Amino acid sequence: MSLLEVKALSKHFGGIRAIEEITFNTRSGIILSIIGPNGAGKTTLFNCLTGFLRPTKGSVVFSEKEISYLSADKINLLGISRTFQNIRLFKEMTVIENVMVAQHSKIRSGFLSAVIRSSNFKEEERIAKERSFEYLELLGIEAYAEKISGSLPYGAQRKLEIARALATEATLILLDEPTAGMNPQETDEMMARIKNLRELGKTIILIEHDMKVVMGISDRIIVLDHGVKIAEGVPYDIKNNPMVIEAYLGRETH
Amino acid sequence: MFLQQLINGLTLGSVYALIALGYTMVYGILELINFAHGEIYMLGAYLGIILLGFFTAIGLTSQSLSLSIILTLILTIIFCSSYGFTIEKIAYKPLRRSPRLSPLISAIGVSIFLQNYVMLTQGATDKVFSSIFGNAGFDFLSTRITYLQLAIILVSAVIMLLLHAFILKTKTGKAMRAVAQDKTMASLLGINIDTVISATFIIGSGLAAIAGVMVAMYYGLVNYYIGYTAGIKAFTAAVLGGIGSVPGAMLGGVILGLAESLGASYILREYIEYKDAFAFIILITILLAKPEGLLGKTSEEKI
Amino acid sequence: MPEKTWNHKKYLMPVIIALWFSFLFLPFKGIKAAILLFVILTFAIPLLKYALNLIKKIHLPADTFRGYVPSDKRYFFLLLVPLMTAPFFAEDYIIDVVINSGIYIILALGLNIVVGFAGLLNLGFVAFYAIGAYSYALINTKLGLGFWSAMPVSVLLTMLSGFLLAVPALRLRGDYLALVTLGFGEIVRLVLNNWDSFTKGPNGISGIMPPYIFNISLGKLSYYYYLVLIFVVISVFVIRRVHDSKTGRAWISLREDEIASSAMGINTTLYKLYSFAFGSFWAGLAGCLFAAKMRFISPESFSFMESVLILCMVILGGLGSIAGVVIGAVILVFLPEALRGVETYRMLAMGCGMVLLMVFRPQGLFGGKNVSIGS
Ligand SMILES: Nc1ncnc2c1ncn2[C@@H]1O[C@H](COP(=O)(O)OP(=O)(O)OP(=O)(O)O)[C@@H](O)[C@H]1O
Ligand SMILES: [Mg+2]
Numbered sequence A: 001m002s003l004l005e006v007k008a009l010s011k012h013f014g015g016i017r018a019i020e021e022i023t024f025n026t027r028s029g030i031i032l033s034i035i036g037p038n039g040a041g042k043t044t045l046f047n048c049l050t051g052f053l054r055p056t057k058g059s060v061v062f063s064e065k066e067i068s069y070l071s072a073d074k075i076n077l078l079g080i081s082r083t084f085q086n087i088r089l090f091k092e093m094t095v096i097e098n099v100m101v102a103q104h105s106k107i108r109s110g111f112l113s114a115v116i117r118s119s120n121f122k123e124e125e126r127i128a129k130e131r132s133f134e135y136l137e138l139l140g141i142e143a144y145a146e147k148i149s150g151s152l153p154y155g156a157q158r159k160l161e162i163a164r165a166l167a168t169e170a171t172l173i174l175l176d177e178p179t180a181g182m183n184p185q186e187t188d189e190m191m192a193r194i195k196n197l198r199e200l201g202k203t204i205i206l207i208e209h210d211m212k213v214v215m216g217i218s219d220r221i222i223v224l225d226h227g228v229k230i231a232e233g234v235p236y237d238i239k240n241n242p243m244v245i246e247a248y249l250g251r252e253t254h
Numbered sequence B: 001m002f003l004q005q006l007i008n009g010l011t012l013g014s015v016y017a018l019i020a021l022g023y024t025m026v027y028g029i030l031e032l033i034n035f036a037h038g039e040i041y042m043l044g045a046y047l048g049i050i051l052l053g054f055f056t057a058i059g060l061t062s063q064s065l066s067l068s069i070i071l072t073l074i075l076t077i078i079f080c081s082s083y084g085f086t087i088e089k090i091a092y093k094p095l096r097r098s099p100r101l102s103p104l105i106s107a108i109g110v111s112i113f114l115q116n117y118v119m120l121t122q123g124a125t126d127k128v129f130s131s132i133f134g135n136a137g138f139d140f141l142s143t144r145i146t147y148l149q150l151a152i153i154l155v156s157a158v159i160m161l162l163l164h165a166f167i168l169k170t171k172t173g174k175a176m177r178a179v180a181q182d183k184t185m186a187s188l189l190g191i192n193i194d195t196v197i198s199a200t201f202i203i204g205s206g207l208a209a210i211a212g213v214m215v216a217m218y219y220g221l222v223n224y225y226i227g228y229t230a231g232i233k234a235f236t237a238a239v240l241g242g243i244g245s246v247p248g249a250m251l252g253g254v255i256l257g258l259a260e261s262l263g264a265s266y267i268l269r270e271y272i273e274y275k276d277a278f279a280f281i282i283l284i285t286i287l288l289a290k291p292e293g294l295l296g297k298t299s300e301e302k303i
Numbered sequence C: 001m002p003e004k005t006w007n008h009k010k011y012l013m014p015v016i017i018a019l020w021f022s023f024l025f026l027p028f029k030g031i032k033a034a035i036l037l038f039v040i041l042t043f044a045i046p047l048l049k050y051a052l053n054l055i056k057k058i059h060l061p062a063d064t065f066r067g068y069v070p071s072d073k074r075y076f077f078l079l080l081v082p083l084m085t086a087p088f089f090a091e092d093y094i095i096d097v098v099i100n101s102g103i104y105i106i107l108a109l110g111l112n113i114v115v116g117f118a119g120l121l122n123l124g125f126v127a128f129y130a131i132g133a134y135s136y137a138l139i140n141t142k143l144g145l146g147f148w149s150a151m152p153v154s155v156l157l158t159m160l161s162g163f164l165l166a167v168p169a170l171r172l173r174g175d176y177l178a179l180v181t182l183g184f185g186e187i188v189r190l191v192l193n194n195w196d197s198f199t200k201g202p203n204g205i206s207g208i209m210p211p212y213i214f215n216i217s218l219g220k221l222s223y224y225y226y227l228v229l230i231f232v233v234i235s236v237f238v239i240r241r242v243h244d245s246k247t248g249r250a251w252i253s254l255r256e257d258e259i260a261s262s263a264m265g266i267n268t269t270l271y272k273l274y275s276f277a278f279g280s281f282w283a284g285l286a287g288c289l290f291a292a293k294m295r296f297i298s299p300e301s302f303s304f305m306e307s308v309l310i311l312c313m314v315i316l317g318g319l320g321s322i323a324g325v326v327i328g329a330v331i332l333v334f335l336p337e338a339l340r341g342v343e344t345y346r347m348l349a350m351g352c353g354m355v356l357l358m359v360f361r362p363q364g365l366f367g368g369k370n371v372s373i374g375s
Helices: A042-049 A072-078 A095-102 A111-116 A119-139 A154-167 A184-199 A211-217 A235-239 A242-252 B002-030 B037-057 B065-095 B101-122 B147-169 B171-181 B183-188 B193-219 B226-241 B246-267 B269-289 C002-058 C074-089 C092-117 C126-143 C147-169 C174-194 C221-243 C246-256 C258-263 C268-294 C304-317 C322-338 C340-360
Strands: A004-013 A016-026 A031-035 A057-062 A080-082 A172-176 A203-207 A220-225 A228-233 B137-140 B143-146
Touching: A004 A042, A016 A042, A016 A057, A016 A220, A016 A228, A031 A042, A031 A184, A031 A211, A042 A172, A042 A203, A072 A080, A072 C258, A080 A154, A095 A119, A095 A154, A095 C246, A111 A119, A111 C221, A111 C246, A119 A154, A119 A184, A154 A172, A154 A184, A184 A203, A184 A211, A211 A235, A220 A235, A220 A242, A228 A235, A228 A242, B002 B037, B002 B143, B002 B147, B002 B171, B002 B193, B002 B226, B002 B246, B037 B065, B037 B101, B037 B193, B037 B226, B037 C002, B065 B101, B065 B193, B065 C002, B065 C340, B101 B226, B101 C002, B101 C174, B101 C304, B101 C340, B137 B147, B143 B147, B147 B171, B147 B193, B147 B246, B171 B183, B171 B193, B183 B193, B226 B246, B226 B269, B246 B269, B269 C174, C074 C092, C074 C221, C092 C221, C092 C246, C092 C268, C092 C304, C092 C322, C126 C147, C126 C174, C126 C268, C126 C304, C147 C174, C147 C268, C174 C304, C221 C246, C221 C268, C221 C322, C246 C258, C246 C268, C258 C268, C304 C322, C304 C340, C322 C340
Parallel strands: A031 A203, A031 A220, A080 A172, A172 A203
Antiparallel strands: A004 A016, A004 A057, A220 A228, B137 B143
16 A cells, blocks of 8 residues: 555646656655756655645545645644755754754643643653654754754754654655755765664655665655656666666756 | 816826835835835925925026926935935845845834934924915816826826836846846846845835925925825835836826725715725735735745 | 055045935035034044944954843842832832833733744734723723723733734735734724724723722832732743743744744644734733723824834844843833933934844844844
8 A cells, every 4th residue: 555646746837837747656664766857846746745835736645645735734744744955944943942843743731731831741841852852863963952953064954854854753754855965975874864764664755866875775766857757666777767867968968 | 076086086196106116116126115115205295395495485486487396306306316225225235134024124213213303303293385386277077177286197107107118128127127036147147236226216216206296296285294104005006006016006006096085085985084094904905815916926935 | 555545435435424414414404404414424433433343342242142141040039029129119200110111011022922933023013002901991991890800801802803813914924914914003093093982082091990909909109010010920921931832832933934834733824823812912911001000091102103112122122032022121111211301312213223223233132143033
């Protein structure tokens, strides 16, 4: 049974067909990579899957539920979480607070118990903080916990975004270019951490430019070009697919 | 009666349109609600009365009325454009990279400053100007049309056509459109953003100055708080037409002027004490129902 | 010779600037005043530059004064001692001003929830203050209910109005929302001013009763002082605790990045609504305290300028900082009292102050460096 089923999904901006009739499925517990040249529509696809854009046509079924018309927060509560291509942290909050925001829906006690500081409230806050710390440890940035997140080095900010996405306890994690702007060593470390997430039972959809990285880590790969899916398969097939080579090499010779 | 209100509304609408252009141009380029723009119009109205009074005192008006009016207009435009230019340099330019609402707060500060500056230098009471035009005009289908009304409508129409041509044809105009569309791209193409922004403030303030002088002559009376109400109304006109759109501001101004004058005399006669609330109600209604206005376009935020 | 041109520029610039401003000043005060201004500016600008350089050398804390405020809760109780005993040694005039600052503190803390926490610019906050004050005044004078029953009803009514405004308005972007709230504030004031049969229009409502406890009137200044002090302490206490809970975190995440916030499963519209309702709650309370203190209210007290004043308290203190906002409110209530002689220049200075604050210190005294409103 598929975790996510995307059927004939399209998104048009006026005349621009950012994505067109995209169809694919994802099993649970794998790393699926989405690759394609700049402007291929990868981020737009993510935005449609996570409720930040309303698709023009098509359907998205997650855990047997149609989600294409839901708002971003509802989709997140159902179990899809994401990071952003251009990092979007809560810059003025500390690192641990950033992650605690993601625990929002896990905390039940409301307004009044916060004012009277009920034992229930204290307990839940303590647990939320502990869990958040665990997610920081998972990404190896626990040393920054009390720092203002906007002051973190770039690589740590990317990791914090992932920690935050994980802390919503979603089962499906969408990562939009998590290694962008990193040096090879940082990239390797990031890849190891992402693999580790798969071992923890998460399903991951990854947008990535670095072909070597993609080939090394992915269980399956989807290739987009000009908003259209031009290939899908295991890394070996993609590597030898003439259309993919054409899409990439054809572009470079321009 | 209807025709009379039509003419009155058209006169009012031309003035709103002139002021609205300043709002819309600045918003188009900086995405800033230039809260102080209404005060530029108020300064223009004061300058109109001060300068006309000065020319009357030195006897120029009795010798050549048209010369003193033209001189008044030119000097007011020069002064108001300088005010607009200076305000941008002091209060907005340092905030260009700040979060969007910082310049708005700064603009409110400028507006408060200018109101109180005028109140302190010119007094808190109405400044009256004995009209030199009286009620001169002609009757048309039993409707009184004064020459001044005609002049206001014509001058506004000509100026707006000139502005339209300026934006479409000249180099500066094209640069303004480019900056409004994409600042980074425009600066990559070698357009000097600062110059374009200054030009926008200078032109917008000049238009407000013309509106101010004409209103001062029309009503023969100004006070330091007319800028606030007129500013809100003109901004409403800009939003109604679609903020950022120059033809939209003209259209919005005329519609608002007509709506106000016809509405006040037909539909809302019983609630006339709420007259000043109308603009706000219209503004809120448009913002809630159709924030992109009549001629504006919607845009989806890029994530 | 580069050195010479440099000097040249150094001495010419102030003159040019002075000339420019005198030119701008000319038509409003005449030629003599303009020349005077020119002379003053020519000397003042280099002096000002010199002074600015000196100030820079004093080394102000680079981004926040927060470090100067002890965060330990015990200091708070230390502060309570002088506050508790103040009526025994301070003159009535001072007590009166302190009561006013207390009311403004509650108001500004309320606005801080909307602007400082949730990042929504509200330019018509005074409307909620007015609704609270008028609700209390009308319920008290028309229905004869006392403070302790009329106040909760008024506060609830105010919250409801905050809710009703927020429901349609919250879809709007930052600056449009600001304008809608401004319009709402003006409409409320115009209604209060013109609905003579209900609100007595510009004449206002008089004969409002002060609160009573066991038949003791709290109308006496020193008693009222304690009442306001208690409410200020309650407001700081409650708002702090809400700030340090999931609700507060949700608000701040909204202010920092609305899109990321909704990606964390936060219903952003709902939390904006909460912030409006919770903010207007305190405005309503402050309105009741104001009406019960003055025993008379009229629309004049609820102008747009009042909204701007409250906003200035929040910005001066530092968006989102509770301690900062308290201090901002106290400063802006006491400053005009201290400057009684030059009252006419008050608004002029406020306008200037707003621009200077935005340009040189947008985070206020206690705000974080990157705290921002709107996106
Ligand atoms: N909000 C929007 N409005 C209009 N056009 C958009 C919008 N978002 C994306 N587009 C267009 O859709 C197309 C796909 O963009 P998208 O950001 O999805 O590409 P991408 O594959 O993520 O590229 P990159 O590798 O550069 O991140 C582009 O042509 C882009 O200009
Ligand atoms: Mg992308």
